[in-house]
Structure formats: structure tokens, C-alpha cells
Amino acid sequence: MIGTSPAEYFFIRACILFLHNIAPISTLYCIQLFLIQFFHLPIYLKRIPYPIQFWLTAEAVFFAxxxxxxxxxxxxxxxxxxxxxxxxxxxxxxxxxxxxxxxxKYISRWLMVSEGEYIKRDNVKDFIRWAFFGPGHTWEQDQRNEQEIETYTTEIEKMIGRKLSPGRMDVKSLGQLLNEAGGSHRSLLWYTCVFVVDTIMYFKMLCHGFHFHRSSLLQFFTVFPCRPLTIFTAYLSPARHLTYWHRRHTSKKRLPVLFIHGIGIGLYPYTTFLRDLNRELGTGATNDSEVGIIALEIMPVSSRITHPALAKDVMVGEIMEIVRYHGWSRFVLVSHSYGSIIAAHLLKSNRSAPLIGPTVFIDPVSFLLHLPDVAYNFIARQPARANEYQLWYFGSKDIGVAHTLAKRFSWVDNIIWKEDLRIKVREKQQEGRNVTVVLSGKDLIVDAETVGRYLMGSTAEGWTIDKEPVRTWKNRPWVGYGLELLWYEQLDHAQVFDFENTRRPVIKAISVYSNTN
Incomplete structure (x- = not known):
């Protein structure tokens, strides 16, 4: 994630302005070219070099x-x-x-109104129907569940401390905006940039000692831009859709690592992190003591045109096929951002949870997902700063990401609570798992302060944390046991990967967890 300086702001705005206007300019060019064939118009277009004419024509055809x-x-x-x-x-x-x-704030933000006193009761009922019964809730279901909806509405009135006014406001809620989210056009030039970055990532990962496991040749043309280098790999993924990078695991004393990336441009932003992690895990290793790593590729959220995001059960099933194919009986689970959603599915599934050992969440979006912050910041917020424009255009407006969030993102499945983690406690030495959560104080997607307070303390007394001063929990030393937090006050979302001194504690935690066999 870029910063918020004026230079970065003008840079990102210029990039968006250029990329966003390629489609209309190329379309206008083709319309003029078409009209010239039927009308005797001045042919100013001959002044445009032929390579640019060919590119503009290709862009217009691709758009149409x-x-x-x-x-x-x-x-x-x-x-x-x-x-x-x-x-x-x-x-x-x-x-x-x-x-x-x-x-x-909870109710007002979900209903997209600025003043809490204007909230109407029927709007709250609509929110309850969307959130707990599904966007496709029918009138017949509504009648059958009316008593349950009424009970929840009354509980919300008690929560906010007043009776809601009867009636309904004419507003579009955040839930509706989420389900209607649509992607904007991406040019061939942009996908060419994606192809170049993907190629760079491919060679970097090979240099770092990873081997690519491709899908079948029948699946080759289901991803655009195409990845011709992947054809030449000798390794085939046992899963139908998921591709991944793999380092073999031979150690009998240490756990391998499964890594799941977030929304963006695939594994490219994580190559340095994976290199450093591989070096840390490989320190002093011999042929029979290597620690394995699998880095999954989630193509629908990686700036590609490809198949829709996999359903929860299908994703869990394919990951388990990969894990079993390599003979892993237990592993360390590491996820970043959107990857925490897939991690939540794995942790809550009876098929995969027994195989998951210690876990590391980096900038997770799955905790307290019922709060409107993640959905609002990703879908509804009007960008104002450079990092917000970067997230808006290159993240939420990507067509694959937009479809994933609008059509395949069920917060009921994706949310995870502390209880789901089965944290290890000292009174029960052999039960539970160790968990580390990495949060950034300036995260533009997640309300890191609220998530940190939830994870590190108790909400029983008005969101206080064990009667400690409000900032004490951010500075607790990491000891490698139970539920722990790595807090980076000055970092934004994903910036923990950008600097060696911030990557190092995360990699150290993963390495320590790998020794927990």
C-alpha cells in the first residue's frame, strides 16, 4: 500500500485517470475510423503511428x-x-x-445514514433480513420468520437505548451497495502490466527455491492474462482450480507452513516475505530436515479474468487435496487480509481444523466482520487520499474482486470469533493452539484498534481490557504462547511486508511456531 504524501496522491490519480480513459478514447477512435469509411472526412488519424492505431483498436474490441x-x-x-x-x-x-x-455508529453506518435519530424501524428490520436471513429473503420467509425478526429488532432497540421510529427511510443500505458492487473496465495495457509483474514473480519464486504446481492444460485458458511460463513446469496441482508454489517438507520435527495471500496482484507483493521466511526456516537445515512451504494462488482476487471465487466447501476441499497430496498431517497456517477469510473457513471446518496447528493472521479482515468498517471502507467510502484511491481503483473496482465481494462474500461464513481459534491456555497444556495476530495502527480497511481490543481483552465491562491502561496491550512482549498481538502503530494495510524490520518479528513468530510439533 502506498503512502499519503502529495506526490503519491498526484501519481496515483494520474495513473487512474490514464487507465480509466483508455476504453472511451479507443472506442471513440474506432467510431471515427468506422465513419471515415462512409463519409469523406479529413483523415487526421493517419498522423497516429500504426502501432498506436492497432493498440487502440484492440482495446476497443476487448472492451466490447x-x-x-x-x-x-x-x-x-x-x-x-x-x-x-x-x-x-x-x-x-x-x-x-x-x-x-x-x-x-453500528446501525447508522450499515444503513448509510448520518444521524442516528433518523433511523426507522423498518430499515432496521431490512438490515436484519439481509444480514441474518440472506439477501434473497422472500415474502413467504419473511412471514414465517417475522417473530424472530421482531425479537432481534427489539434487542437492537435495547442496545441503542431508545425506541425506533416507525416507518421506512428511502435509503440504500451498505448491504445493498455491497451486493450491487460492480467492477470497472480494465484495459489490455493494464493486463499487460499484470502479465509482466506475474512473470517477474515467477522467476523470483524460482530463484527462491519454490516450484510451481499448475492446473491442468484444460484450465490454461480460464485465466487471463495467460501464463505461458506455467506450461513448462513439471509439477501438477492435485486440485482442479488452485495453483500454488511449493517448497518440499522433509523435517520430522518441525511443521510446514501454508500461506494464503490477500486481494491485489497475486503473490508478487509477498515474494520478499516468502524469500525471508524460506531462509529463516532453512537455517541449518539438511536434506532430511527441510521445512516446507505452500503459497496458494487465489486467482479471482488477483487482478485476473478467471473463474468466480470458489464456494467455501469447494475451497476447503481443494486445499485439503493439496495438503494431503504432499503428506502434511499438521501445519502452521499464515494468512494476510482476504486470506483470513479462507483461513476462517479452514479453522471452522471439521475436515481441516484438526490439521491446523499454530496460526498467524496478518491484517485480518475476518475478525468483527459484523461491524461495518471493512465493508464501508472497501465498498462505500469516497476516496480522498492516495492509499484510498489505490484501494478503490486497483482493489474494490477490479471486476473479479467486485464479483467476489458482491456475489460470493457471505459474512455469516466469513466471520471468525476468538472461540473459533481454540486458543491454548496454560491450565490445559496439551489443548488448543497458539495464535498471533498482526495489526497496523493506520490500517485503511480494518478498525485495528477495535479488533485489537477485542482480541486482547474482554468486552464484558464496556470494552475495557483487563483494567489495563488503553495502550498497554499494544506493547505486550511476544512470548509464543496463547493469543498474542504484534502491533505496528505507524503502518498501513499490508505495509508490514515492505520493511525488513517489520517483517522480521512476523517471520520469527512463524519460525517459532514451526518448532511446535
């Missing part, structure tokens, strides 16, 4: 025959929402209800 049909198909695809039983829904509501530090 690829992007527009793709966007229409994505818009027509159904919204996935995890269904749960009334009993589980009750537990989920209680967990959410208990963990709301600012009730007025």
Missing part, C-alpha cells in the same frame, strides 16, 4: 466483446449467502450483539 459481456454475466449471477439454522442464527446474533462498541 470481453468486458461488457463479462460484466453482464457477473451481474446476473446469483448471490451466495450461507444458510444457518435458527439456533445458530440466535448464537450468531448474540455474539454480534455483545461485540458492538458503538451501537449508534
Amino acid at each position: 466483446i470481453v468486458f461488457i459481456p463479462l460484466k453482464y454475466a457477473f451481474r446476473q449471477s446469483p448471490i451466495y449467502h450461507g444458510s444457518i439454522s435458527p439456533e445458530c442464527r440466535e448464537i450468531l446474533f448474540r455474539n454480534c450483539h455483545t461485540n458492538v462498541p458503538n451501537p449508534e
